[in-house]
Amino acid sequence: MARQSPYLITNYSKDLRLFGSSWRRAGLLLLAALFIVLPLQLDDFWLSLLATVGIYAIGAIGLNLLTGYAGQVSLGHAFFFGVGAYCAAWFGGGSAVGTRDGVLFLDLPMFVWLPLAGLIGAALGALVGPVALRLSGQYLAIVSIGLLFVGDWILLGWVSATNGSQGLRVTAEPAIGPVNFSDLNIFGSAFSPEQGEFWFVWGLVAVVALMAKNIVRSRPGRALQAIRDRDVAAEIIGVNPARAKIGVFALSSGIAAVAGGMYGMIVVRTVTPETFTGFGGLVTSITFIAIIIVGGISTISGAIVGSLVVVTLRQVTSRFVDVLPFLKQTPNDDGLMLVGQFNLIVFGLLIIIFLLAEPLGLVALWRRVTTYFKAWPFSY
Amino acid sequence: MSDSSTAGTKMTTPLLVVDGISLRFGGVQAITDMSFDVNRGELFAVIGPNGAGKTSIFNCINAVYKPQQGSIRLDGTEIVGMHPRETAEMGVARTFQNLGLFGNLDIVDNLMLGRHHLMKTGFLSGAVWWGRAKHEEISNRATVEKIIDLLELGNFRRKPVGMLPYGIQKRIELGRCLAMEPRLLLLDEPVAGMNLEETEDMARYILEVRSSLDVTMIMVEHDMHVVMDLADRVMAVDFGIRLATGTPEEVQQDQRVIDAYLGKAS
Ligand SMILES: Nc1ncnc2c1ncn2[C@@H]1O[C@H](COP(=O)(O)OP(=O)(O)O)[C@@H](O)[C@H]1O
Ligand SMILES: [Mg+2]
Numbered sequence: 001m002a003r004q005s006p007y008l009i010t011n012y013s014k015d016l017r018l019f020g021s022s023w024r025r026a027g028l029l030l031l032a033a034l035f036i037v038l039p040l041q042l043d044d045f046w047l048s049l050l051a052t053v054g055i056y057a058i059g060a061i062g063l064n065l066l067t068g069y070a071g072q073v074s075l076g077h078a079f080f081f082g083v084g085a086y087c088a089a090w091f092g093g094g095s096a097v098g099t100r101d102g103v104l105f106l107d108l109p110m111f112v113w114l115p116l117a118g119l120i121g122a123a124l125g126a127l128v129g130p131v132a133l134r135l136s137g138q139y140l141a142i143v144s145i146g147l148l149f150v151g152d153w154i155l156l157g158w159v160s161a162t163n164g165s166q167g168l169r170v171t172a173e174p175a176i177g178p179v180n181f182s183d184l185n186i187f188g189s190a191f192s193p194e195q196g197e198f199w200f201v202w203g204l205v206a207v208v209a210l211m212a213k214n215i216v217r218s219r220p221g222r223a224l225q226a227i228r229d230r231d232v233a234a235e236i237i238g239v240n241p242a243r244a245k246i247g248v249f250a251l252s253s254g255i256a257a258v259a260g261g262m263y264g265m266i267v268v269r270t271v272t273p274e275t276f277t278g279f280g281g282l283v284t285s286i287t288f289i290a291i292i293i294v295g296g297i298s299t300i301s302g303a304i305v306g307s308l309v310v311v312t313l314r315q316v317t318s319r320f321v322d323v324l325p326f327l328k329q330t331p332n333d334d335g336l337m338l339v340g341q342f343n344l345i346v347f348g349l350l351i352i353i354f355l356l357a358e359p360l361g362l363v364a365l366w367r368r369v370t371t372y373f374k375a376w377p378f379s380y
Numbered sequence: 381m382s383d384s385s386t387a388g389t390k391m392t393t394p395l396l397v398v399d400g401i402s403l404r405f406g407g408v409q410a411i412t413d414m415s416f417d418v419n420r421g422e423l424f425a426v427i428g429p430n431g432a433g434k435t436s437i438f439n440c441i442n443a444v445y446k447p448q449q450g451s452i453r454l455d456g457t458e459i460v461g462m463h464p465r466e467t468a469e470m471g472v473a474r475t476f477q478n479l480g481l482f483g484n485l486d487i488v489d490n491l492m493l494g495r496h497h498l499m500k501t502g503f504l505s506g507a508v509w510w511g512r513a514k515h516e517e518i519s520n521r522a523t524v525e526k527i528i529d530l531l532e533l534g535n536f537r538r539k540p541v542g543m544l545p546y547g548i549q550k551r552i553e554l555g556r557c558l559a560m561e562p563r564l565l566l567l568d569e570p571v572a573g574m575n576l577e578e579t580e581d582m583a584r585y586i587l588e589v590r591s592s593l594d595v596t597m598i599m600v601e602h603d604m605h606v607v608m609d610l611a612d613r614v615m616a617v618d619f620g621i622r623l624a625t626g627t628p629e630e631v632q633q634d635q636r637v638i639d640a641y642l643g644k645a646s
Contacts, residue, residue: 012521016514214509218517219492219501226482226493233480236442237560238468238497247503298484 018213035202039195045319047194048267053311054201055262060291060303061212062255067289068298069216070248071228072132076144078284079151080121080253082276084260085170086155086162087117089271092172092261096163097270103163110175114261121257122250129246148285151277167272170264174200197266204262205304208255213300215251224248225298283344287314290347293354296361305362310350314343395420395596396441396564401450401460403436403620410436411447411620418564423590423597425611427604427631429640433620434600435477438566441598442474443467454564468497473562475553477569477600483542487533487552490541491524492517494559527555530592531585547578554585558593565589567599571606579603586610608632616640 014020019028039047063077088094089105091113096103108116128147132140155162162168174181174197184196215221223244226234235241264271274280287310295306318339321327327342328335337345358365394417403411410433418424426434439445441452443462452459454470462470473494474480482490499520501513528534531551536544541552550570557565570586571579583606589595601607607614607628614631616623624634631637 012518012525013514016517016521211507214513215503215506218506218509218513219496219499220503220506222485222489222493223496225485225489226496229482229484230480232444232464233476233482234493235464236444236468236472236474236480237494237556238465239493240465251503 016217018210035199035206039191039198044192044194047192047198049312049315051194051197051201052263052267052315053307054198054205055259055267056287056291056311057205057304057307058208058262059256059259060288060295060307061208061300062252062259063288064292064298064300064303065212065215065221065224065255066248066252068292068302069221069228070224070245071136072245072248073137073141073289074132074144074249074252075141075282075285075289076128076147077252077256077288078276078281079147080125080256081260081263081284081288082151082155082271082273082281083121083124083253084117084257084262085264085268085271085276086168086260087113087120087257088172088261088264089168089170090161091116092170092265094171095169097166097169098163100159100163100166103161103168107172109177110172110265113172114258117261118254118258121260122254125253126246126250128253129249130242132245132249133242145282148277148281151281152273155273155277162273165273167270170269170271172265174262174265201262201266204258208258209300209304212255216300220244220247280340283340286344286347286351287311290350292361293351293359294361296363297359299361299363302361302363305366309362310347313346317342317346394418395422395455396598397451397453398437398441399451399453401440401447401452403433403440403445403447409620411440413450414617414620414622415450416615416622416625418596418598420596421594422612423586423599423610425607425614425628426598426600426617427602427607427614428617428623432617434617435568436620437617438474438568438598438600441467441564441566442472465497468560471561471563472566473557473560473564474566475550475557475568475570477572479546479549479553481541481549481553481556484540486538487528487536487541487555488521488524488538490552490556491527491559492520494556495520495523495561498561524559527558530558530588531555547574547581550574550578550582551585554582554589558589558595562595565595565597567597567601569600569602571601571603579606583610 019025038050059077059081063074066072066074091106091108092110093107094105131143135143156164181196181200182193184191223234223239226239227241227244231241268275275284291306291310292303293306294309295304296302317324317327321329321339326336327339328337329339331338354361396418398414398416400413400415401411402413414437426437428434436445440447441459443459443464443466447460450460454472457470459467459470482493499516501516505512528537531554533548533552533555536548541549554570571582574582587610590597599611611628613626614628615625616631616634616637618640623636623640624631
């Protein structure tokens with residue numbers, strides 16, 4: 001008994017480590033290596049695709065806190081994503097598409113406007129949150145669609161700020177102090193915008209994922225899961241459901257707005273209502289739901305894995321729209337259906353297939369496979 | 381502490397005073413003008429047939445339901461009109477007749493949730509983790525592990541509790557109550573649906589809790605053997621009305637109780 005097994009956990013601090021086992025540490029190292037090496041290896045198409053994947057992953061982490069952990073199904077996520085995207089133009093720098101003058105743009109540095117976008121998203125989420133207290137399940141899902149149409153009405157109606165359906169150009173750059181990730185120069189070697197943006201986006205994915213993981217493994221995150229599983233029991237042990245639900249609504253909306261700000265600045269560079277509100281917003285919200293269901297509901301890594309699958313699928317279909325004869329880019333082209341309609345059908349099918357066959361998503365599937373091989377040859 | 385006379389009266393006054401509560405649901409009279417006291421350190425049992433209003437009494441003490449009349453005082457503080465989560469802060473813990481566990485979480489998380497009202501970490505300090513959140517996790521985890529040891533739950537640690545056997549889940553729910561550091565523990569049919577072995581285990585744990593922790597208990601139970609073995613005093617109810625209160629022997633011999641409950645049951 002003089003020597004302890006190296007696998008014995010001897011204190012709670014060790015047990016609470018996120019990367020406690022050697023397997024996990026190896027995985028973390030692999031991810032870090034990929035983070036550094038991928039931009040040096042992949043071409044710009046794949047890098048910008050992966051940046052989009054990362055941005056959707058951040059938004060999906062927010063939705064997973066709300067839907068996966070707190071059990072509140074919302075179809076309004078695209079609205080808060082849009083709030084962030086418009087904030088990128090308003091506060092980070094932009095111009096109106098077309099001839100409109102008089103829209104006010106600030107040129108705040110990113111470390112000011114991106115958190116500000118998050119705060120505005122969170123504040124709006126906290127305002128909408130009380131509705132979530134009264135509703136749950138499918139009722140909340142349906143009412144939250146209303147947010148998308150209220151959003152449409154605001155964006156199209158408030159022309160002096162939003163420039164209506166023509167939208168706003170985003171000129172903000174992903175720069176922190178002198179380091180501009182779109183124009184990266186390290187020790188005399190210049191990198192393409194796609195390379196720098198990959199590092200920026202995935203660095204932020206890591207930060208958001210870590211913060212979300214910390215929340216769900218500590219007191220506030222446990223309270224959310226308690227309310228989801230048994231609300232009366234949660235209340236009698238001292239959880240305040242109103243505070244928890246409004247808090248998670250604000251948090252998830254704030255994260256969505258941060259993701260939206262990045263989306264406006266890095267992916268689209270022009271923000272228009274149709275991505276975030278109305279029917280197009282519904283497609284975006286369903287994309288987020290597909291991501292968390294495919295990846296794994298109530299897991300942080302599931303949002304990332306799901307985004308990898310769903311967003312890649314989406315980008316690849318729009319890239320190969322010319323090759324696939326049944327798809328068309330605009331209503332006047334030849335073809336059976338629009339890319340957007342096709343994506344909606346695919347995501348709908350993915351949601352149904354996963355809910356039936358693997359309701360806990362790819363992450364759960366992966367865990368089952370690894371436990372199987374850990375116990376091999378004794379697995380059955 | 382130096383004033384021995386007030387300390388003395390505090391020890392002799394009942395912990396819980398239920399004074400003339402009545403509870404109606406529309407036309408259903410669940411509780412009618414019911415009064416009883418529970419002394420400090422006592423194990424007080426409530427018996428009665430199904431639908432007698434036993435769970436409703438718990439729901440009133442827990443402030444889940446608000447009786448239309450009467451008062452409930454815990455150590456002199458009025459509970460009627462409180463919010464359920466405030467009763468947790470007052471030190472009332474409770475198990476449910478049909479389990480009230482968080483099925484997708486493991487034992488550690490379920491028990492840590494029992495400590496929710498004793499912890500402070502919010503969304504912001506939780507997101508940061510280092511500092512307060514981590515410190516709070518570690519110190520509360522130590523308490524939770526002691527309870528896991530006391531109730532011999534260590535073998536089931538990292539599984540969602542919803543997947544564990546019923547008897548184990550009942551024990552976890554008792555553990556979550558203990559994690560709350562309660563003054564008053566409400567057990568709603570702790571051995572219902574258990575086989576003989578599980579029942580004996582649970583009775584042993586209840587005795588263990590009594591001897592190692594300073595906690596007052598009210599237990600609703602159908603199993604007369606358990607009640608007769610464990611309880612200091614028993615209250616029999618039927619149709620929301622108190623029939624008799626006394627030692628297990630006295631209540632067992634009360635004619636109204638025999639008519640209403642024991643006679644029918646045996
Ligand atoms: N939430 C409720 N709504 C309507 N009636 C209720 C409710 N809770 C309890 N009751 C009624 O109150 C009576 C007592 O129920 P209960 O306290 O659960 O009995 P016991 O726990 O003794 O079996 C029953 O007639 C039951 O139908
Ligand atoms: Mg009952």
